[in-house]
Amino acid sequence: MYSLISLAAGLALAGNGPAARAAPADTTFPPAVVALGDSVFHGRAGGGICFTCHGPNAKGTPGLAPDLTDARWLHGDGSYAFLVRTVTTGVPKPREAAAPMPPKGGATLSDLQVRAVAAYVYSLRLAR
Numbered sequence: 001m002y003s004l005i006s007l008a009a010g011l012a013l014a015g016n017g018p019a020a021r022a023a024p025a026d027t028t029f030p031p032a033v034v035a036l037g038d039s040v041f042h043g044r045a046g047g048g049i050c051f052t053c054h055g056p057n058a059k060g061t062p063g064l065a066p067d068l069t070d071a072r073w074l075h076g077d078g079s080y081a082f083l084v085r086t087v088t089t090g091v092p093k094p095r096e097a098a099a100p101m102p103p104k105g106g107a108t109l110s111d112l113q114v115r116a117v118a119a120y121v122y123s124l125r126l127a128r
């Protein structure tokens with residue numbers, strides 16, 4: 001189990017530092033950060049309910065929410081900054097789904113949980 005300190009350090013690295021803004025496309029995040037994001041995504045932390053719309057494997061639900069594991073992005077470039085922004089604001093005007101995504105998917109997530117779930121979504125492409 002990773003200590004809280006390494007988790008916090010990982011998130012600082014992932015979310016705030018100048019290194020994060022200049023992050024190359026193959027950025028990886030500390031396992032503890034991705035693990036927290038996995039828990040948020042699947043409703044085990046922060047009351048996150050991403051999986052109810054995007055599916056347990058994040059491959060999307062037709063008409064409800066898009067695939068987050070493919071290279072196709074409806075609302076941005078798929079960067080980590082884009083993911084943090086999109087999770088924070090939600091998607092008030094969906095392009096394909098029938099209903100919007102509420103801010104933070106409708107959960108009350110801390111900034112740390114938002115950054116972690118964004119890191120988790122970001123990491124899915126590396127597992128493809």
Ligand code: HEC
Nearest residue numbers: 049050053065073074075091094095096097100101104105
């Ligand atoms: C109520 C259903 C719902 C929940 C819950 C939900 N989303 Fe979404 N999500 C959507 C919809 C709808 C869209 C926009 C689809 C469209 O434009 O057609 C979207 C879009 C996105 C996008 C942008 C996809 C793209 O192709 O640009 C990301 C990233 C995302 N969601 C991540 C998350 C995360 C992470 C969570 C949990 C914190 C979450 N969503 C919770 C419905 C949901």
